[in-house]
Amino acid sequence: xxxxxxxxxxxxxxxxxxxxxxxxxxxxxxxxxxxxxxxxxxxxxxxxxxxxxxxxxxxxxxxxxxxxxxxxxxxxxxxxxxxxxxxxxxxxxxxxxxxxxxxxxxxxxxxxxxxxxxxxxxxxxxxxxxxxxxxxxxxxxxxxxxxxxxxxxxxxxxxxxxxxxxxxxxxxxxxxxxxxxxxxxxxxxxxxxxxxxxxxxxxxxxxxxxxxxxxxxxxxxxxxxxxxxxxxxxxxxxxxxxxxxxxxxxxxxxxxxxxxxxxxxxxxxxxxxxxxxxxxxxxxxxxxxxxxxxxxxxxxxxxxxxxxxx
Amino acid sequence: xxxxxxxxxxxxxxxxxxxxxxxxxxxxxxxxxxxxxxxxxxxxxxxxxxxxxxxxxxxxxxxxxxxxxxxxxxxxxxxxxxxxxxxxxxxxxxxxxxxxxxxxxxxxxxxxxxxxxxxxxxxxxxxxxxxxxxxxxxxxxxxxxxxxxxxxxxxxxxxxxxxxxxxxxxxxxxxxxxxxxxxxxxxxxxxxxxxxxxxxxxxxxxxxxxxxxxxxxxxxxxxxxxxxxxxxxxxxxxxxxxxxxxxxxxxxxxxxxxxxxxxxxxxxxxxxxxxxxxxxxxxxxxxxxxxxxxxxxxxxxxxxxxxxxxxxxxxxxxxxxxxxxxxxxxxxxxxxxxxxxxxxxxxxxxxxxxx
Numbered sequence: 001x002x003x004x005x006x007x008x009x010x011x012x013x014x015x016x017x018x019x020x021x022x023x024x025x026x027x028x029x030x031x032x033x034x035x036x037x038x039x040x041x042x043x044x045x046x047x048x049x050x051x052x053x054x055x056x057x058x059x060x061x062x063x064x065x066x067x068x069x070x071x072x073x074x075x076x077x078x079x080x081x082x083x084x085x086x087x088x089x090x091x092x093x094x095x096x097x098x099x100x101x102x103x104x105x106x107x108x109x110x111x112x113x114x115x116x117x118x119x120x121x122x123x124x125x126x127x128x129x130x131x132x133x134x135x136x137x138x139x140x141x142x143x144x145x146x147x148x149x150x151x152x153x154x155x156x157x158x159x160x161x162x163x164x165x166x167x168x169x170x171x172x173x174x175x176x177x178x179x180x181x182x183x184x185x186x187x188x189x190x191x192x193x194x195x196x197x198x199x200x201x202x203x204x205x206x207x208x209x210x211x212x213x214x215x216x217x218x219x220x221x222x223x224x225x226x227x228x229x230x231x232x233x234x235x236x237x238x239x240x241x242x243x244x245x246x247x248x249x250x251x252x253x254x255x256x257x258x259x260x261x262x263x264x265x266x267x268x269x270x271x272x273x274x275x276x277x278x279x280x281x282x283x284x285x286x287x288x289x290x291x292x293x294x295x296x297x298x299x300x301x302x303x304x305x306x307x308x309x310x
Numbered sequence: 311x312x313x314x315x316x317x318x319x320x321x322x323x324x325x326x327x328x329x330x331x332x333x334x335x336x337x338x339x340x341x342x343x344x345x346x347x348x349x350x351x352x353x354x355x356x357x358x359x360x361x362x363x364x365x366x367x368x369x370x371x372x373x374x375x376x377x378x379x380x381x382x383x384x385x386x387x388x389x390x391x392x393x394x395x396x397x398x399x400x401x402x403x404x405x406x407x408x409x410x411x412x413x414x415x416x417x418x419x420x421x422x423x424x425x426x427x428x429x430x431x432x433x434x435x436x437x438x439x440x441x442x443x444x445x446x447x448x449x450x451x452x453x454x455x456x457x458x459x460x461x462x463x464x465x466x467x468x469x470x471x472x473x474x475x476x477x478x479x480x481x482x483x484x485x486x487x488x489x490x491x492x493x494x495x496x497x498x499x500x501x502x503x504x505x506x507x508x509x510x511x512x513x514x515x516x517x518x519x520x521x522x523x524x525x526x527x528x529x530x531x532x533x534x535x536x537x538x539x540x541x542x543x544x545x546x547x548x549x550x551x552x553x554x555x556x557x558x559x560x561x562x563x564x565x566x567x568x569x570x571x572x573x574x575x576x577x578x579x580x581x582x583x584x585x586x587x588x589x590x591x592x593x594x595x596x597x598x599x600x601x602x603x604x605x606x607x608x609x610x611x612x613x614x615x616x617x618x619x620x621x622x623x624x625x626x627x628x629x630x631x632x633x634x635x636x637x638x639x640x641x642x643x644x645x646x647x648x649x650x651x652x653x654x655x656x657x658x659x660x661x662x663x664x665x
Contacts, residue, residue, distance in 0.1 A: 038456065042640070078644065082644065082647050082648060086647070086648055086651040087651065087654075088647035088648070088650065088651070089647065091395055091456065092594075092598060092643065092647060093643075093644075093647055095397070095594055095643070096595075096640050096643035096644050096647065097640065098640075099591060099592075099594075099595070099636050099639050099640040099643065100636075100637055100639075100640020100641060100643075100644065101640070102633075102636050102640075103633045103634065103635065103636030103637030103638070103639065103640055104633075104637045104640070105633075106631060106633030106636075107631050107633045107634050107637055110631040110633070217633065221464075222460070222461075222464050225457060225460045225461070228457055229454075229457050229461075232454060232457070266472055266475070266476060268468050268471045268472035268475060268476075269468070269472050271468045271471075272464070272465050272468045272469065275461040275462075275464040275465050275468075276461075276465060278457070278461050279447070279453070279458050279461045279462070279465075282447075282453045282454060282457060282458060283447050283451045283453045286451060286452045286453045286454065287451045287452060287453075
């Protein structure tokens with residue numbers, strides 16, 4: 001394999017990993033507040049279809065992303081009301097959100113299947129993109145990829161260094177204690193869930209506006225679920241999510257790598273790779289029960305009812 | 311003034327009323343949606359609820375769809391009662407279809423009376439294997455069952471697609487990704503003339519009664535119920551969570567596998583890439599709608615099958631995308647979860663606003 005091909009593969013890994021990075025960043029914030037939202041796939045699909053429709057209608061990919069963010073947020077609010085206000089089971093509600101989003105996205109997108117649009121164009125960053133290897137791999141992408149870099153570093157800072165991050169972690173670790181010191185637990189959780197929705201929306205828009213760029217039913221192909229595994233892989237740490245997203249991106253384009261090596265394996269078998277890789281990674285990461293208990297937010301998935309405090 | 315008040319005891323009336331209320335609200339939602347796209351609400355209700363049951367052919371088709379939904383939902387009901395979040399019925403169904411079809415193709419020139427039972431067993435075993443791997447990974451390596459079972463759904467799907475493009479493809483099939491049509495000896499018999507209702511539908515109803523018997527009459531079922539309602543108590547009583555987990559997962563895998571092999575050896579008659587229109591995922595909603603009760607699942611599966619029929623008819627008669635079915639399913643589960651709030655809470659009407 002020559003070095004050009006390696007650069008191309010790593011470039012594609014970053015591109016393929018970007019939607020995973022967006023959605024997993026949203027989910028990790030949501031989970032840090034103690035809420036497990038299994039509706040990622042549904043929110044992402046809705047972001048993808050609404051983003052595409054908006055971009056198709058207005059001719060502006062930027063407006064498409066905004067519409068997708070808004071849609072993701074609306075979807076997450078359905079989840080938030082059921083889970084936070086009505087105390088519904090988080091697993092069941094998340095599944096309902098995914099099933100609903102899968103159906104609704106296919107329903108409203110049925111008119112534009114197969115249409116194409118002008119997505120985002122790549123922008124090579126001056127100077128940085130001239131660095132050998134790294135420049136091509138990291139700095140010759142489109143604006144959304146650069147936003148995902150910025151978002152990762154911003155979140156690392158907010159979660160680890162600010163009061164907001166501390167509040168978020170307090171709510172996710174021990175909501176009763178947080179409540180006792182005057183933190184509005186439900187308000188924090190609402191905001192975290194909505195942030196997750198917005199990020200899932202962007203992630204969907206990346207699929208339909210940049211990655212393909214078109215709308216096809218179920219085009220996210222389980223990325224919302226892989227993102228949930230990615231959060232476990234990253235042990236709920238923001239920085240590691242970036243690494244994980246690109247590794248999973250690499251696993252999804254393994255067929256290119258194997259072609260480069262001159263192997264011929266059925267594309268349908270290779271299509272399993274990201275899912276198999278997810279299982280393998282989950283097994284390795286979770287095998288240490290003690291470690292996982294230490295790292296996962298302690299109140300993850302547990303409802304909090306402020307009335308019980310009174 | 312209306313306030314929300316916690317009930318001292320969960321309402322058993324609401325437990326039963328909640329699914330009915332959710333179904334009603336979903337139908338109202340359907341009417342609103344159909345009027346929003348310029349169809350009359352009465353037309354919507356007709357297509358969704360009445361047309362699927364209007365004649366004996368449609369009723370037969372409804373039962374054909376009910377079979378796999380019910381088989382999967384019965385297994386899931388037991389899993390969820392035991393706090394095993396198995397989302398993998400779809401993959402277990404596909405594995406059953408794949409394993410069963412491989413066996414059916416082995417018997418393609420056979421007229422043996424054992425061909426069908428062995429084919430069915432192969433499907434059941436494949437479903438059990440597909441459920442066993444995530445169960446093992448959870449119990450041995452503590453991996454998240456929800457995520458592994460979902461991943462196994464995707465893996466099963468690609469395995470099946472690979473198989474119909476490769477080893478199981480019909481050599482005389484002009485390159486279509488489909489297996490050969492199965493021999494008569496491996497086809498499930500139909501139960502009535504002029505209807506496609508097959509033995510698999512009967513299996514599904516029998517399975518619901520078996521699960522009900524296990525759950526309500528056996529010591530094993532007692533353990534599952536205690537585990538679901540009060541895990542610390544179950545542990546204190548010395549019930550083995552491992553044993554229960556294995557039992558419910560293998561039971562669910564077996565039923566989902568049976569659903570898969572019954573589809574291929576029943577109404578389809580060969581292995582095709584789209585064996586299931588998401589039956590395994592819909593079964594999650596069926597299980598909830600049936601209150602995680604095997605007999606409740608029968609009613610819920612009938613309703614879900616009517617919804618599937620309604621979706622098909624809406625597509626044929628009104629040109630509405632069939633995806634509307636999974637949207638309704640999501641809405642239904644939303645409404646159900648919202649209505650369930652009133653099992654433990656109630657609205658209190660009082661005129662003591664001044665206090």
